[in-house]
Amino acid sequence: MTTAPLTIAGPTLADVEAARLVVSRVAEVTPMETSRYLSDVLGAPVHLKCENLQRTGSYKIRGAYNRMSRLSDEEKARGVVAASAGNHAQGVAFAARELGIAATIFMPIGVALPKLQATRHYGAEVVLRGHTVSEPLKAAQEFAERTGAVYIPPFDHADVVAGQGTLGLELLDQVPELETVIVPIGGGGLISGVASVLKRRAAELGRSIRVIGVQAANAAAYPVSLAAGAVTEITISPTIADGIAVAKPGKLNFEIVRDAVDEVVTVDDDDIARAMLVLLERAKMVVEPAGAVGVAAIMTGKITASGPTVVVLSGGNIDPLIMERVIAHGLAASERYLKLRIPLPDRPGQLARTSEIIADQNANVVEVLHTRHGSGLAISQVELELHIETRGPEHADQVIGALRDAGYDPRTQL
Incomplete structure (x- = not known):
């Protein structure tokens, strides 16, 4: 460049x-x-x-307020319109409130509730339209053409x-x-x-x-x-x-x-x-x-x-x-939340034994699923799914190694 x-x-x-x-x-x-x-x-x-x-x-409040503060009195009287899934909506709504301008904001139907509530709290009229940002954007531009409201772009x-x-x-x-x-x-x-x-x-x-x-x-x-x-x-x-x-x-x-x-x-x-x-x-x-x-x-x-x-x-x-x-x-991405699937013989005491091995490694089991219906299981087997908190990759390897040393076949799951 x-x-x-x-x-x-x-x-x-x-x-x-x-x-x-x-x-x-x-x-x-x-x-x-x-x-x-x-x-x-x-x-x-x-x-x-x-x-x-x-x-x-x-x-976003920086650009929205600077743009809207430069509108003429006649433009301000026509109101403003914008489209956003969140931050730009809140910036425009806040700036409009501070400048005494009516604002209409088009947001996608699935917008996060806190962002929707904040935009309304700042005094803007919110219209939910479509499921992606492109649909509210098109609706906002059509609204500007139809009503004369000034469209406030998010960046360009x-x-x-x-x-x-x-x-x-x-x-x-x-x-x-x-x-x-x-x-x-x-x-x-x-x-x-x-x-x-x-x-x-x-x-x-x-x-x-x-x-x-x-x-x-x-x-x-x-x-x-x-x-x-x-x-x-x-x-x-x-x-x-x-x-x-x-x-x-x-x-x-x-x-x-x-x-x-x-x-x-x-x-x-x-x-x-x-x-x-x-x-x-x-x-x-x-x-x-x-x-x-x-x-x-x-x-x-x-x-x-x-x-x-x-x-x-x-x-x-x-x-x-x-x-x-x-x-x-x-x-999970930091390998501090480990998900394992372990095939086990279908006999009493196996869950207690695996839990003891994990506890001996100072790891914490936070969720357990015990099923006889896993794919690839023999009739005499069950499958144990464990969600385990670890201290990181080395600790996770330590837990898996201990289970393998005890004769188990732990398989990591994303």
């Missing part, structure tokens, strides 16, 4: 500085925390920019990019010596704003700052688009990182990312789940899957750095029920 930052498209530094004055009316300057654990993993100082603690739970607009770019200014204020910044990417609104600011400011200071984007592997439109040299739409596969599951980069965002972002990497859902677990345990941070992809990239070795590194935790809006599932998945 080119390293000529002064030719970057989109808003200028002056535009972003002006946006900061506007955005400061509603957005917090979120904390910058240090992570010793991630610093050890990366081999360089790692700081966490906690936009998961932002008002409305994500950075210069005012939105400038608003998100205010985060880049904060990064430099809080970690002036930063050398690498890691940012989640969906449509590209956040990283295009942050990258344009950092590259322009670095040029003024005569230094270099790396900007690295991270996408979910099942929704990675940017690597494909960058390789093709043009915006390219992909087919998204299911991912827990629904906040960045965008099939097509924004046109303006793509131009900025192409010119100002050094690299884009991907992480899979297991990586993301492990990262969320680390953030909970080590940093005491509740971060949604989309917000944890930068941490996942460090943990999987997708990113290397030698100097001060900032990871943007872009949001913390997650349904508690989803969080429960993700924690369980993260434990």
Whole structure:
């Protein structure tokens, strides 16, 4: 990618500085925390920019408020409309309330209840439509054409990019010596704003700052688009990182990312789940899957750095029920939650014996299923399914080894 930052498209530094004055009316300057654990993993100082603690739970309020504050009185009187599965909806709804603008938000029918309730709580009228983000998006654009309401895009607009770019200014204020910044990417609104600011400011200071984007592997439109040299739409596969599951980069965002972002990497859902677990345990941070992809990239070795590194935790809006599932998945992915199937002779005492072996290894059985109906079992056999808490891969291997030494044939199950 080119390293000529002064030719970057989109808003200028002056535009972003002006946006900061506007955005400061509603957005917090979120904390910058240090992570010793991630610093050890990366081999360089790692700081966490906690936009998961932002008002409305994500950075989206920055771009939404900046865009809507620039509407004329006549446009404000017509109201605004947006489509979103969560964070953008809340940002638009909150901004509309603060600016006294009527807002209509189209959301998919299966949207998480906390996000739906929060959007309504901010005063927006919510219309549920379809089962994917594309259907509410189409409905919102039709609503804008039919009623005259102003459509507020989630990422592909210069005012939105400038608003998100205010985060880049904060990064430099809080970690002036930063050398690498890691940012989640969906449509590209956040990283295009942050990258344009950092590259322009670095040029003024005569230094270099790396900007690295991270996408979910099942929704990675940017690597494909960058390789093709043009915006390219992909087919998204299911991912827990629904906040960045965008099939097509924004046109303006793509131009900025192409010119100002050094690299884009991907992480899979297991990586993301492990990262969320680390953030909970080590940093005491509740971060949604989309917000944890930068941490996942460090943990999987997708990113290397030698100097001060900032990871943007872009949001913390997650349904508690989803969080429960993700924690369980993260434990399993970290081999701290082991599922075993063990064929046993159908005679008394076998369950007690296997339980004793596991207890002797200081592992904890949390769930047991005993059945005579497993596939491949002989008439004289039963199958024992055990869910076991362990301390990690080595401990899990120790438990399996002890069972094998006792003559059993434990089989791991995903």
